[in-house]
Amino acid sequence: MRVLFTCYPERTHFLLMAPLAWALRTAGHDVRVACQPKMTAAINQAGLTAVPVGSDRDLWQIIGRRPGRPGARKQPGLSEPYDAVERRPEDITLAYLREGYRLQTDSWHKMTNVPLTGALVEYARHWKPDLVLWEPLTFAGAIAAEAVGAAHGRMLIGADVYGIARRHFVRLAAGQPGGEGSDPLGEWLGGYARRYGGEFTEELVTGQFGLDLLPPSLQVHAPGLDYRSLRFTPYGGPAVVPxxxxxxxxxxxxxxxxxxxxxxxxxxxxxxxxxxxxxxxxxxxxxxxxxxxxxxxxxxxxxxxxxxxxxxxxxxxxxxxxxxxxxxxxxxxxxxxxxxxxxxxxxxxxxxxxxxxxxxxxxxxxxxxxxxxxxxxxxxxxxxxxxxxxxxxxxxxxxxxxxAVPSANDTVPFLEERAGHGAP
CATH class of the missing domain: 3.40.50.2000 (Glycogen Phosphorylase B;)
Structure with missing residues (x-):
């Protein structure tokens, strides 16, 4: 089968994905990694095939996240709405989540996904992957997968604070009469879905399944979502042992x-x-x-x-x-x-x-x-x-x-099944 990986333009995010890409490749599958052009060298250094798409844009360019920058929070951490994981459910309101999604969508998610999405869909239509694996910040991967009818899932890059915030939003929005109120993230992703012949579903936000690299006792999951533990394989890029x-x-x-x-x-x-x-x-x-x-x-x-x-x-x-x-x-x-x-x-x-x-x-x-x-x-x-x-x-x-968790090689049959290429 054909497997397309895509991720946020951060080298450490890609390094978490590389061992699973190797496992799929050595199992005989065609694997490619689509990302912003500046990631090409890191992908090639890992011995994988890169597909440069879109233009280079990331959070560091725009706001320069750094511990000592002027105006930085004295104790940085999760920003709204993703700090919902740190709050009691009764303290979380729909208005708080909506405003958080509005801020994050406009200042972060659009910035890194808009330069990528059109070109990624174009490539997916050309190559026709059976499976797309994306990390939680790269919604473009879900949009491209849905545009070509491919199975798709998220590779988590830590605690699933993104899935938790979204499940709270879905829970609270369901209690509104007639679905009243805005959904900044859903409306933005829905626009892309309709552009490519589909409609918005929650799978554009949280995928059809999630792969979690953390040890089970450290995992932080959202209720109602489908997760599978994947054993972490240490990999930090090219290296020499002194x-x-x-x-x-x-x-x-x-x-x-x-x-x-x-x-x-x-x-x-x-x-x-x-x-x-x-x-x-x-x-x-x-x-x-x-x-x-x-x-x-x-x-x-x-x-x-x-x-x-x-x-x-x-x-x-x-x-x-x-x-x-x-x-x-x-x-x-x-x-x-x-x-x-x-x-x-x-x-x-x-x-x-x-x-x-x-x-x-x-x-x-x-x-x-x-x-x-x-x-x-x-x-x-x-x-x-x-x-x-x-x-x-x-x-x-x-x-x-x-x-005790299934290795990357052990996880390949699961992915084959999800993509419709393996025995159920």
Missing amino acids: KWLWERPERPRVALTLGLTVTDHAIGYAIDVQEILDSVADLDIELVATISDEARGKLERVPDNARLVPYVPMQALLPTCSAIIHHAGVGTLNTAAFYGVPQLTVPWDVDQPLLSDRLAAQGAGLTTHSTRATGAIVRESLLRLLGEPSFRERAAALRDEML
Whole structure:
């Protein structure tokens, strides 16, 4: 069968999708990845076939999301309506959801989908995919799939805060007499659906099914939607294993990483790296910190127990680590969980705080929001991770939980069935 992937123009989003694309390709299916032109290199580096469509446009270009920008929220996180996951159902109103959808549709979803949608539909009509897999921010994938009658589903990039907000909207709108009131997101997507011969359905927002890469105990789902767990496969793009990683460390090794996104966009770190380095300088550990060359040039000192590198593959580093300090990005959090490493998260944005809280509740780590993550707090938390066996035990249990989930290869028959190419 023909399988078309499409995603938001963010390299980390694509990296989450790549292992499933490989699994489908090695099972004999024709796989292509359609995305904005600037993503072509990352797709090709993963050994996959790229289809550049539309024009380059993303959120970073327009508003420059960064921890220290003027006017930024002091404690960033989910924006309305997607912060519905953090609210009690009785505190959520239809007016609040409508206004949130209006803001997000006009300032975000249109910005990244409009440059993509027409060209993606045109390509889908040419290539005629049997299945389209898209991540929750790329509604263009659903529009293209519906335009050609293909099966389609979402690959989640974390907690399904998007599906949860939408289910609340559907629930509350159903209680309105005669369906009164606007639906900013639905009206926009419905316009596209009618342009290509269809009508709006909720599948344009939440897909026909969802694939969740998080360990089951960390998953956040919307009631009434169809989900399937998919085992996370660590992949961070092209990488080289340095020789110093060939040997086991002589003392506890701790990783410090704040993600690919901040490096890709040079937006600055959400925590004070110098303060963190100073706070652990006297500990009997080997700290391996992935710090960009630009950020390293701004440091005043580097302690003797720290090794600073621009990049190192996490799947090579983490099996040698006793703990990791990171920003709670889904790729890093999942990779640490996959290798059974206790985690100290310092989340900043989107669903990072939510996932960090669930990880801490599971017992595999600790968390402190980046706005409160002083050197003293990081030091104290790290000492707990290294000294209390329960964190290692719960991290091992989380790894076992992940390994019990169907792998990408095991998921291929499910996708074949959904596309009508496999036995029911």
